[in-house]
């Protein structure tokens with residue numbers, strides 16, 4: 001029997017499509033699933049697309065792979081993944097590679113990588129973005145793990161990934177958990193992108209009384225300019241959709257409670273650990289959490305608002321477009337800061353410009369905008385913040401008046417825009433020469449003798465607040 005080039009275990013939506021993608025690219029693919037029926041179904045339905053080598057159990061699956069073996073796990077993230085890794089590791093030999101393509105937490109990936117390295121195996125935590133469509137036709141792929149494993153896997157992963165301008169949306173992200181970390185931040189940014197889009201829709205609908213179908217046209221128009229992206233494109237599609245049963249706009253028949261499956265929360269938790277303000281992602285995550293508390297919302301429904309609506313004319317549309325673009329720059333700047341901080345903390349040596357490149361196709365946040373981020377890091381790889389890049393700084397400057405008008409309008413008519421508002425507050429905070437953190441330091445020294453530094457000399461100081469209020473070196 002000919003041995004397979006690579007294997008996939010876990011053949012639900014994602015695994016099945018990834019296996020088909022590999023087979024369509026000419027690789028002989030070993031396939032396995034805990035429940036054999038799924039394996040049989042794949043071969044029956046799609047066997048004609050390429051070479052599949054089905055196995056009923058994991059031992060046969062491993063035996064059907066060429067050495068060094070390359071096995072991709074696409075099972076439900078969590079305990080299931082650990083179980084499958086353990087079984088595979090027992091069947092494999094030093095030099096073999098286990099790829100986890102599920103949505104694992106990067107800390108789990110670091111732990112698993114270290115444990116398998118001890119046994120001479122390569123563990124490659126790999127972020128895969130693009131949902132079922134991407135898995136089949138070309139996802140954005142973010143592999144971590146060792147350089148040796150990248151040499152053996154990289155060409156295959158690049159081959160099946162999305163391509164933009166002929167460039168694969170897949171690079172070796174960095175060691176151990178780097179791939180899953182970058183995928184996590186990608187998802188966090190996706191949260192904030194969607195929140196900003198939702199705020200744009202909500203504000204325009206409330207302020208102008210526009211219908212979802214009219215707003216679909218607005219988003220379609222926006223998609224022809226600097227906001228050109230997959231999410232703006234599909235927003236127009238969703239807003240245009242009419243519910244067949246009631247004839248109402250689709251958005252009006254959907255329960256207004258958004259799920260947050262974990263990666264947004266993980267991104268914020270990690271940002272807190274790293275001390276990086278990702279306010280855009282945090283506000284997006286909390287906005288979903290707020291939507292998911294119907295009992296509190298019902299209890300608060302009688303609270304009074306400003307009693308204003310129908311403010312603003314057609315010019316508000318252009319203002320919101322500019323506010324959306326400016327807030328998006330901030331959200332991405334924060335996400336890239338988080339990756340930079342993690343790179344320093346974990347010694348990953350991430351190439352931030354390359355991360356922008358691999359998100360240009362295949363994944364949910366794919367957008368023209370990412371080319372501008374790539375260009376910013378090409379011009380200055382040590383850029384302290386994307387906001388300081390001359391192109392983005394000019395865009396923020398050009399949009400800031402509109403941005404302020406939008407936040408003001410939203411506040412006046414009582415439409416919540418936490419994404420726009422927090423992004424503007426971040427922009428204003430970062431650009432300030434003096435922040436009120438000086439007062440906070442004074443208060444901390446007063447009640448807790450936490451000491452402070454001075455602007456005019458080196459060292460730490462404490463003021464004797466309860467005594468004669470003289471200052472002493474700490």
Ligand SMILES: NC(=O)c1ccc[n+]([C@@H]2O[C@H](COP(=O)([O-])OP(=O)(O)OC[C@H]3O[C@@H](n4cnc5c(N)ncnc54)[C@H](OP(=O)(O)O)[C@@H]3O)[C@@H](O)[C@H]2O)c1
Nearest residue numbers: 010011012013014015034035074075076077080102103131
């Ligand atoms: N759906 C997406 O858009 C998307 C995008 C990116 C990444 N991912 C990630 O990709 C992975 C697969 O996603 P999915 O939606 O295709 O599948 P899923 O619904 O998350 O998981 C179902 C698969 O996991 C297997 N499984 C569950 N527990 C197992 C265990 N203890 N031992 C062995 N196999 C077990 C199931 O086998 P049985 O058939 O035997 O039940 C089935 O093949 C997940 O980690 C997911 O987070 C998903």
